[in-house]
Amino acid sequence: MMAQPLPLSGKAALVTGASRGIGAAIARELALRGASVMVTYRSSPQAAAQLVESITSGGGQAQATMADSAHRSDVVDSVQATVDAFGGLDILVNNAAVGGLYLLADLSDDDIEQFLSVNVRAMMLATREALTVMPPGGRIINIGSVNADRTPIPGGSVYAATKAAMAGFTRGLARELAPRGITVNNIQPGPVDTDLNPATGPQAGMMLNAMALDRFGTVDEIADFVAFLADERSGYITGASLTIDGGFAA
Secondary structure, three states: OOOOOOOOOOOOOEOOOOHHHHHHHHHHHHHHHOEEEEEEEOOOOOOOOOOOHHHHOOOOOEEEEEEOOOHHHHHHHHHHHHHHHOOOOEEEEEEEOOOOOOOOOOOHHHHHHHHHHHHHHHHHHHHHOOOOOOOOOOOOEEOOOOOOOOOOOOHHHHHHHHHHHHHHHHHHHHHHHHHHHHEEEEEEEEOOOOOOOOOOOOOHHHHHOOOOOOOOOOHHHHHHHHHHHHHHHHOOOOOOOEOOOOOOOO
């Protein structure tokens, strides 16, 4: 009996901000399912190189390119780098983000601009550029946050606003792209155990108290969700903000 092709075989994917954490897990999972994956990084070339090595040594296809999502030219160039490397772009995962808890009164104009440029503008620019080459059946997957719907800890106002913008962008763009057969969805993770937000960190107890399940999520759980949305089996899902949060927003 002939082996069945992997579900994402022949697909090219771009995952932004993927040198570590959720982004790296997404890149690994997409590659495991057959996609050729371009990952972007800003300040962690060694981590990005190690990720690419781990994928290619296992038989997958991956490359990395430096891109600061705060810079328009870097965002545009990362899309072109994917097309140059793999001959097209079928799956865009807008994952790059800045976060943290900061009271609005303590944020400078530049701080606010950083949140907006990385979390919102870069998503829009990457998506607009990707749409110049993305074929029917393409997938745009935004990595938002449950904080768009619930922000129980002081200091999350600006971050939550940017993630709420992602949800609104997803809904509107789904209407625009439906005639092209391209779906657009927004995943909203709750607390996930990463080096930037460890399950043993100083805010962990407060977050666990706000959840139905008594644990943080894992990066692999988020990656599995993304991979499903990248698959042809998810073709009837678009314009959705899908929460995966252990009951954080319940």
